[in-house]
Amino acid sequence: MSREGGQVRAAEAGRRGSVGHVEVFRMDGVETSIVGRPRRLSADRRARPTYTLIWEEPLYAGNSNEGRWQEFGFTNRIYWSPNVDPNKGRQIGGLIMNKWLNLPSRQYRTYVNGPYQYEKRSDERGRLGYPVTRESPASGGRYNNFQGGAITYKFGATSAYATWGNIRDQWAAQNYELGPLGFPSSDEYLCQDGTTSNDGYESYGASGQNFQNGQYLTSGRRPPTLGYSSVLFSKLTYQSSSQYTTAISQASTAWNALGSVQVTPYDPVNPTLTNVEISDANRPDVTWAGLYSNTDFGVDTIQMNTAKLGNASNQRNVMTHEMGHALGLAHNCKSQLMDPISNSSVFAPQFMDQAAYRQLWG
Incomplete structure (x- = not known):
């Protein structure tokens, strides 16, 4: 021939x-x-x-x-x-091949102040390795299995997504795309490495991943709730002496959109118990831009650090984040509102934030 x-x-x-x-x-x-x-x-x-x-x-x-x-x-x-x-050999193509060839590398730390680890994730030299199947039918989509995981897409999607490790094991235990999670709707994303005064433990190198049916999975991380909050009788009532009135109003609107807990300012005409006092501080000596403090007795507090706050977008992000702590949410992962690293492009509860809120308040 x-x-x-x-x-x-x-x-x-x-x-x-x-x-x-x-x-x-x-x-x-x-x-x-x-x-x-x-x-x-x-x-x-x-x-x-x-x-x-x-x-x-x-x-x-x-x-x-x-x-x-x-x-x-x-x-x-x-x-x-x-x-x-x-x-x-094994065939690979289309959306799956594009994802496999272009998965970005990442750096992470496995413990506090530990050395950075580098992880290559693309092509046969990366996290997934070589394909071990050809492209094959899923229920409503397609997939390729690899030495280190799989890449899957749903018909009609514009991107395929990779799954591996503990998150893939959890997805498999729930019957992959046939189960309650459906198809993955994001790649695995990094939970930020870092500690803060109001969240003493971060799981270094931990990751999260979103799935089709309003669910998410995490690897190596506790549930993203604090175990306490400032909510009383499904209300979060605040008094404020802060100059950031617009940010406070925007944050209240964002959380009230979820419906279960009413975030509202103190009304002297119809007085109720105040759960949180919001004030400003000028602290150039610290790293935090906002700080929520929960007390066993008395009123909890949110402080906004004027020395660290930037433009209106930054103020809005920080205020909505700190109000999330008052509602009982802990830090979670990159790209979410409760990411411990401030992200001035995020103004409302994201996928994982909403799941933690629903876990607490329904």
Whole structure:
């Protein structure tokens, strides 16, 4: 068989864009040397839409060049590793391949003030390793399994998402996409490493991940609630001497949108117990921009640090965050309102924040 005669054309597949059959190709099945120098097809052959093979010979793959890969048309590749299957490679393509090739690396620490660890997450040299299945049907979507996890997408989605480790184990225990969690709707995100005076424990290197049906899973982390709050009889009533009146009003509106606890200012005409006093402090000597303090006796407090607060967006984020503590929420993960690192683009409870609120207040 000549190399050109060995090309598989889209017309032979029975449906346009299908490369489902390529998973059974052996490296010698297309007469390509797995150690030869890769040669790109000539421009005229690459321009023909019926050709699915882009390279005549496979490229090296893996940290030590132990594997090979070959590119095909319709955004598909075959990857081969002797550690997966010495006889044949595995197809990967489309949204799944795009995710696999572009998962960002990250740094994290595993304990307080510990050294930073570096984790590469993309391609066969990263967290997932080589594909161990071809792209396969899920219930309402598609997936590829890898040595270190899987990448899955739901039909109609614009992105696939990776799952691995403890979060994937929890998802598997609930029957993957067939269970109450549905499909993943985000990649795993980092829970910020850091400690603060009002949250004495952070789980370093911990992660969270969102799923389709309004749920999330976390790895290596306690539930994101404090175990105490300033709420009394489903109300959080505050008195304020703070200059940040707009931020306080915006924060109250954001939390009241969740419906179970009413956040309201003290009304002297219809007086009720005050749960929280909000005030300002000028403390350039500390790192916090806002501070919630819970007391066993008396009124709890929220302090806004004028020396550390920036523009209106920053003030709004900090006030809404501290009010979250008064409602009983602990710090959680990156991109959420209760992220311990202030994020001036987040003004309202996010996915994980809302789940913690519902856990407490329904």
